[in-house]
Amino acid sequence: MTAPPASASSDNYIRFTNDSGYFIDTCYTWKGPDGIESKNYCHHAKPVGTGWEAYFPAEATGATVTVNFTGSHSVPIYIDDANTNHCFKFTGVWPNGHFLRVQC
Secondary structure, three states, X not given: OOXXXXXXXXXXXXXXXXXXXXXXXXXEEEEOOOOHHHHOEEEEEEOOOOEEEEEOOOOOOEEEEEEEEOOOEEEEEEEOOOOOOEEEEEEOXXXXXXXXXXXX
């Protein structure tokens, strides 16, 4: 007998704070069982000085978050543990926007 794969609690989240000189888009591609892709979505044009969260779907096992520093570049964030909260801060100004993992 094998245990089922671990999945997230829908109370776990990915939190972002924008302290950069960019508008930020974050798009979520959830990892998990077939059909979870129907729960993918984006937050668009989050301005400087704001924060936002994306909650893991209950059946998620992880996520790939594509971060777009509007007018500049995009970077992926890979999350393989949906059983905890993950927090990030965006910093920098054109052309050097980047993200930092921070304490939740």
